[in-house]
Amino acid sequence: MTEKVDREKIRRVISSVPLLSASATQLLQTTTDPDHDLQSIVRIVKTDATLTARVLKVVNSAAFGLINEITTLDRAISYLGERLIVGIAIGDCASQLFNKDLQGYEAEHGSLWRHDLRTAIASREVVTQTGADINPDLAFTAGLLHDIGKALISDYLSGTAAEIIAKISAEQTSDYLSAEEEMIGFDHARAGHELALAWKLPATIAEVIRFHHTPAAAQPEYRSLVYAVHLGDNIAMMGGCGTGADSMHYRLDTEYSEYLHLDSNTLASILLAVNEEFNKLERSFAEAGDTH
Amino acid sequence: MGQIILGVGDYGASNRPGEEVKTFALGSCVSVILLDPKTRTVGMVHVALPEAAINKAKSLQKPGYFADTGIPALLNEMAKFGCQPKGKGMVVKLCGGANVMDTNDTFQIGKRNALSIKKVLWKYGMGAVAEDLGGNFSRTVTVSVDTGEILLSSPGRPNWKL
Known part of the structure; x- marks a missing residue:
């Protein structure tokens, strides 16, 4: 019999996880404000010596192939773009969650970080290649955090994967998300949303985490972004980069076409771009001595 | 035991006893496996997209990425192992090609x-003599050079053979 989970239990799990650093929290707040400028990002990173060192390491990693070393933060940040700065900051302080072995999903080590990074890249590509009026950097950040709830509920799901897959195959349950709810009384989208509230993440990101599998239920003002990450998540799984047993066991909401204009050629071009960018970024993070 | 690991858009072949040719987590990608009984060579290409027309430059740099350039590239590679360059006498098997629900x-x-x-x-x-295509789950594929046996795995499912 699997142990049931309620909100109190999830909150207790969350309380055992380190909080986001002050600089990561500020970066998330600043980058979701449409009126911010690059200098405000530089100012935040400068207050955090560890983050500064990591940013310089990443930009000078061989994966970026720069001929001349970049030694100033201003140049590093304008070269990498704010999405990668936020990515490095979040990846560092939430590494305990991103690096968690998702035993409940029978995932390989490092799957959550790789899936989240690939979803981040894919969500951004969806926005840029469809020409949607969404901040592409915000799509990247939201993509990076969308599945963080899996790290909170994975342990409770131990030993359930085969049964869940059999139920989905027999159409006894709709998808992996509803199966999580049926098995342990909580799904990873709701768990992630609780973390978003505890970490006081911006409302847009909290909304993406909560509704990335059910985008039609998101608040209208956030819905196009939620759809972009919904597609980014599916594209990451199609590229063979899921988080284990649940990969591709979710439903595509084809109503995305109300918000994003995507034909099959554009999708093919997105898949290609995602693969290239993912290989580069994964390498640069690894070379920079990242634990992911 | 030696392994040739193929990433997305990679192709490779082996005739070394004891070796395996492997690719991880095929989602919508398809692995084309060519077995040449005459030379005891195993070849595989990890195809990601149907047609090279989407990006010609990429198809020159990484032909294995696309179906229409990947299969000729694999046949060329296998010709280096003494296989017939047009694929005559080869056994074809296909795996992958999953779709989201x-x-x-x-x-x-x-x-x-x-x-x-x-x-x-x-x-x-x-033409393929065996295939394990479609569905909504990812597949990891391992082919033994010794036996030509294809082992498939997917998290949460027991392993199976093709």
Whole structure:
């Protein structure tokens, strides 16, 4: 019999996880404000010596192939773009969650970080290649955090994967998300949303985490972004980069076409771009001595 | 035991006893496996997209990425092992090509990959004798050079053979 989970239990799990650093929290707040400028990002990173060192390491990693070393933060940040700065900051302080072995999903080590990074890249590509009026950097950040709830509920799901897959195959349950709810009384989208509230993440990101599998239920003002990450998540799984047993066991909401204009050629071009960018970024993070 | 690991868009072949040719987590990608009984060579290409027309430059740099350039590239590679360059006498098997649930036409990349691969094979007069295609789960594929046996795995499922 699997142990049931309620909100109190999830909150207790969350309380055992380190909080986001002050600089990561500020970066998330600043980058979701449409009126911010690059200098405000530089100012935040400068207050955090560890983050500064990591940013310089990443930009000078061989994966970026720069001929001349970049030694100033201003140049590093304008070269990498704010999405990668936020990515490095979040990846560092939430590494305990991103690096968690998702035993409940029978995932390989490092799957959550790789899936989240690939979803981040894919969500951004969806926005840029469809020409949607969404901040592409915000799509990247939201993509990076969308599945963080899996790290909170994975342990409770131990030993359930085969049964869940059999139920989905027999159409006894709709998808992996509803199966999580049926098995342990909580799904990873709701768990992630609780973390978003505890970490006081911006409302847009909290909304993406909560509704990335059910985008039609998101608040209208956030819905196009939620759809972009919904597609980014599916594209990451199609590229063979899921988080284990649940990969591709979710439903595509084809109503995305109300918000994003995507034909099959554009999708093919997105898949290609995602693969290239993912290989580069994964390498640069690894070379920079990242634990992911 | 030696392993040749193929990433997305990679192709490779081996005739070394004891070796395996492997690719991880095929989602919508399709793995084309060519077995040449005469030279005891195993070849595989990890195809991601149906047609090279989407990006010609990429197809020159990494032909294995696309069905229409990947299969000729694999045959060329296998010719280096003494195989017949047009694939004569080879056994063809296909795996992968999964689709997300409730997919629409646009997102049926897995299905389009498989169709395009079959068209290209047909031009060579080749056809798959076995396939494990479609569904909504990812597959890791390992082929033994010694036996030509294909082992498939997917998290949460018992391993199976093709």
